[in-house]
Amino acid sequence: MFINAVGQVASEVAAIKSINSQVFEKSSQNIDLYFRDLLVNEKYLWSAFLCILSAKALREVNKTTVKLGCIMHLLSITMHLHKKLPQTILTTDIKKKLQYPILIGDLMYCKIFSELSRFEMQQYIPAVSSLICTIHERLAGQESQEEEIEALICEKACYFGAHSVIGSTDTTEKISELGYHLGALRTLWESEEGYSAKVNSRWQSTWKLLDFLPGLKEKSLFQDILLKMGEQWTQKEQLC
Amino acid sequence: MLKRQVFNEIDDDMKKVEEYLFNMLHNSYEGFESSYRYLLKSGGKRIRPAFTLLAARYGKEDIDRIVPLAAALELVHMASLIHDDVVDASDMRRGRPTIRKLCGNDFSLHLGAYLFARALSVIAEYQDEQLNTILSLAGIKMCSGEIGQLSEAYSFKTGLHQYFYNIKRKTASLVTGSCQAGAVVSGAKPQIIQALIKYGHNIGMAYQITDDVLDFSKDEKIIGKPVGNDLQQGITTLPVIYVLKYGSEAAQKEILEILEKKTFETHEVKRISEIVADTGAIAFSMSIVNKYVERAIKAAENLPDIRTTQILKEIARSINGREY
Numbered sequence: 001m002f003i004n005a006v007g008q009v010a011s012e013v014a015a016i017k018s019i020n021s022q023v024f025e026k027s028s029q030n031i032d033l034y035f036r037d038l039l040v041n042e043k044y045l046w047s048a049f050l051c052i053l054s055a056k057a058l059r060e061v062n063k064t065t066v067k068l069g070c071i072m073h074l075l076s077i078t079m080h081l082h083k084k085l086p087q088t089i090l091t092t093d094i095k096k097k098l099q100y101p102i103l104i105g106d107l108m109y110c111k112i113f114s115e116l117s118r119f120e121m122q123q124y125i126p127a128v129s130s131l132i133c134t135i136h137e138r139l140a141g142q143e144s145q146e147e148e149i150e151a152l153i154c155e156k157a158c159y160f161g162a163h164s165v166i167g168s169t170d171t172t173e174k175i176s177e178l179g180y181h182l183g184a185l186r187t188l189w190e191s192e193e194g195y196s197a198k199v200n201s202r203w204q205s206t207w208k209l210l211d212f213l214p215g216l217k218e219k220s221l222f223q224d225i226l227l228k229m230g231e232q233w234t235q236k237e238q239l240c
Numbered sequence: 241m242l243k244r245q246v247f248n249e250i251d252d253d254m255k256k257v258e259e260y261l262f263n264m265l266h267n268s269y270e271g272f273e274s275s276y277r278y279l280l281k282s283g284g285k286r287i288r289p290a291f292t293l294l295a296a297r298y299g300k301e302d303i304d305r306i307v308p309l310a311a312a313l314e315l316v317h318m319a320s321l322i323h324d325d326v327v328d329a330s331d332m333r334r335g336r337p338t339i340r341k342l343c344g345n346d347f348s349l350h351l352g353a354y355l356f357a358r359a360l361s362v363i364a365e366y367q368d369e370q371l372n373t374i375l376s377l378a379g380i381k382m383c384s385g386e387i388g389q390l391s392e393a394y395s396f397k398t399g400l401h402q403y404f405y406n407i408k409r410k411t412a413s414l415v416t417g418s419c420q421a422g423a424v425v426s427g428a429k430p431q432i433i434q435a436l437i438k439y440g441h442n443i444g445m446a447y448q449i450t451d452d453v454l455d456f457s458k459d460e461k462i463i464g465k466p467v468g469n470d471l472q473q474g475i476t477t478l479p480v481i482y483v484l485k486y487g488s489e490a491a492q493k494e495i496l497e498i499l500e501k502k503t504f505e506t507h508e509v510k511r512i513s514e515i516v517a518d519t520g521a522i523a524f525s526m527s528i529v530n531k532y533v534e535r536a537i538k539a540a541e542n543l544p545d546i547r548t549t550q551i552l553k554e555i556a557r558s559i560n561g562r563e564y
Contacts, residue, residue: 082353085326085345099327102349103387106323109353110379113360117372125364125372132357137269140350 002186003042003049005228006221012052012061013045016069023074023111034100038077046150046186047157048073053225054161054175057218061165064120068160071115071128074108076153079135081105124160131156147187154183171215178213178222181206189229203230249551250293253303257289260311264358272351275339279318282334287447288313288414292422295436297548299426308362309371309425313418315359316375320382320414322352327390328473332466370424378417385409394474396484396499403481404445407452412444431542438539439552446532446559452477453525456513468509474502478528479521480512487519529560 003013017039024035038044048069055065081101086094109132116125135152138144158179162172185202192199203226210222247254261280265273289310296306324330325338326348332338340348356379363375389406392398398406419440423433455470456479470477476484476499483491495515498508516522536556543549 082349085349087344087346095329098345099390100387102323102327103383103390105353106320106356107380107383107387109356110376110383113372114376114380117369117376119369122364122367122369122372126361129357129361129364133268133354133361136350136354136357137272140271140347140354141269 002225002228005224009052016048016073019070020073044076047076047153050154050179051157051161053221054158055165057216057221059165065164071112072157074112078105078108147184150187151180151184155180174213178209247290253293256307257310260307282336288317288418291418294548295419295422296426298423298432299428312359312362315355319352319355322348374417374420378413381409381413396476398476407448411448412441415444416440435539435542439536442532442536446529449478449529456516478525479516482521482524483519491515491519
């Protein structure tokens with residue numbers, strides 16, 4: 001529902017969904033159906049959306065941005081697939097429920113690697129592998145809540161989006177920080193079901209960060225998203 | 241037996257790979273580092289890095305450049321085994337408790353994904369588009385093979401053609417990739433790379449079929465995992481597929497009656513092993529192994545006549561005598 005608040009990136013988001021829908025085109029019907037539900041879930045599109053938004057706020061979106069958006073989308077779905085598993089496997093039915101997510105998740109990692117294999121994308125492999133490593137280290141060590149995991153994914157998504165159009169600059173670093181906050185904010189918003197003091201506090205800090213973000217051609221793209229989130233519990237005037 | 245002495249001539253290089261592997265997770269999350277070292281100490285034949293090292297000898301061999309690649313291939317293989325153990329709910333591998341058994345499903349899943357990502361970062365350092373493509377496609381095939389096998393589990397309708405297609409993807413693809421990657425990174429000539437691809441494919445196929453035969457014909461202590469492990473997962477491999485296709489009506493009926501129960505007692509697995517042996521399924525399967533071994537040797541005939549080629553042929557010949 002937040003993604004729809006920014007109509008300017010609708011075509012890119014649609015392109016990402018369409019490209020990624022072909023990932024399992026030739027797979028069995030069961031896998032295809034399983035995957036399709038995840039593909040259209042806005043929760044897993046959030047990182048891809050922020051990637052596109054970051055590029056668009058700075059310059060025109062290019063092919064690399066869309067490819068990176070696709071990768072972030074697949075990565076978000078994979079993280080969901082590889083989340084908590086039952087510790088004891090008692091029956092064949094339970095076993096089946098966890099087998100597909102594990103193997104499909106692994107397949108996605110390979111597809112991500114395959115997409116990154118191309119010449120112009122190779123430069124992003126270290127950052128993606130480092131992100132995967134960090135997330136799995138934290139999940140295994142039970143050091144991080146979902147909020148932080150999403151924040152890390154979105155931090156990288158915004159970095160990639162900005163990097164694809166302006167390369168590595170101070171703005172790229174700043175926009176990735178904004179991504180971290182937006183990832184955490186969305187997860188908090190969902191887990192707290194809208195308003196809470198915690199959400200409000202995160203919202204305020206994100207807004208302030210955006211205010212001081214240099215070099216954004218279209219700052220309003222991010223503002224629209226924040227306002228959409230904020231309008232659920234308070235007046236726009238107060239928030240701004 | 242895939243004799244250790246076959247690899248004797250690359251022992252020094254393999255030690256470098258082992259050392260690299262042992263140091264790879266230094267400074268990682270402590271839980272990962274200790275589990276990873278446990279896995280490394282559990283053994284394993286390290287055939288994938290060995291093939292990478294051997295293949296690299298057909299180009300400008302620079303051992304320091306090849307070692308990280310060889311280690312990365314072992315890492316990919318280890319990651320896949322860790323996840324396989326979760327998927328199969330396996331408690332034992334190589335005669336020792338699995339990470340899943342020791343640390344749980346969640347932990348194993350994260351460790352496997354972590355190792356895969358670490359392998360990617362090593363491979364990325366080569367900045368070689370061809371290498372990236374070879375290994376990412378090998379990974380895609382491996383996962384697709386596992387998914388394909390899983391989707392047929394407990395149907396007991398897997399035919400010969402499907403079986404060969406599954407093992408080509410789930411095992412032969414990474415062995416092929418290991419040979420190809422070593423040759424590509426060392427700058428070997430295209431015709432040599434092609435010969436090594438064929439060699440790797442045939443060795444990978446022979447290796448997996450032998451593994452499937454050992455699953456029925458050897459003692460648990462020798463193979464390091466429960467006998468009939470695949471059947472317990474609802475997966476039919478070549479020996480059983482043979483019985484279901486060419487065995488006597490009585491043998492087919494008896495096996496199907498057991499299989500349809502979907503969970504088996506030890507004596508039932510033993511009975512299936514007896515039927516498999518009585519119908520000549522082991523001999524048939526080993527004849528197929530021999531065909532792949534012959535093809536691997538034939539592929540090696542197209543390689544330069546150097547000592548490495550002799551080693552590759554010896555490895556091929558030793559496969560049908562494997563005991564674990």
